[in-house]
């Protein structure tokens with residue numbers, strides 16, 4: 446390509462660096478407290494950011510509120526079964542690419558097949574060591590990464606190549622800073638949906654970072670400015686009283 450040394454490629458590098466230092470976030474869904482605490486403890490020690498849910502309902506709320514990088518789901522839950530929760534998440538377009546590792550007390554082959562058929566990415570039988578769980582998590586995260594990163598998205602000539610982290614408008618590279626890039630990736634992969642400032646902060650900066658909601662407006666403004674030259678700023682729409690949305694339709 447003709448833009449290897451542009452500002453855009455420098456921005457791309459810093460976006461990648463940022464992602465490498467971000468802790469992976471795991472949601473542990475298990476009702477039995479001793480097991481949940483053992484898993485949480487092991488994962489925190491291994492350097493993961495961990496959240497907990499004691500049933501399927503709490504798990505769905507936690508995923509909707511702040512999407513984790515991976516879920517550990519126990520088969521036996523008090524409300525909906527772990528298998529059904531996995532099926533629901535894999536059916537939903539928003540969460541279908543979320544990696545899930547299932548836990549079960551039973552080692553029957555039939556269960557393993559059912560778990561994997563339900564959409565689980567891996568399967569672990571109790572009792573297991575935290576070390577074994579960590580190695581499975583790392584394997585699943587490695588497996589998932591290139592597939593998710595390779596996705597190309599295009600709307601009316603505005604194209605996003607997540608493998609090379611390039612944004613182009615027809616023939617031209619669109620120079621974006623790392624935050625504007627991540628903002629655009631999020632909005633383009635969730636087109637036609639309205640997100641509040643709070644939701645955007647959660648999804649793009651992660652839930653544990655304290656940033657003023659108005660910061661979002663600054664980055665939206667920069668993103669629009671970068672897209673304006675190519676006439677694509679109209680895709681980044683303000684929805685009064687609610688937040689922002691990416692749409693190719695008139696606001």
Ligand code: CA
Nearest residue numbers: 476477519521
């Ligand atoms: Ca359980």
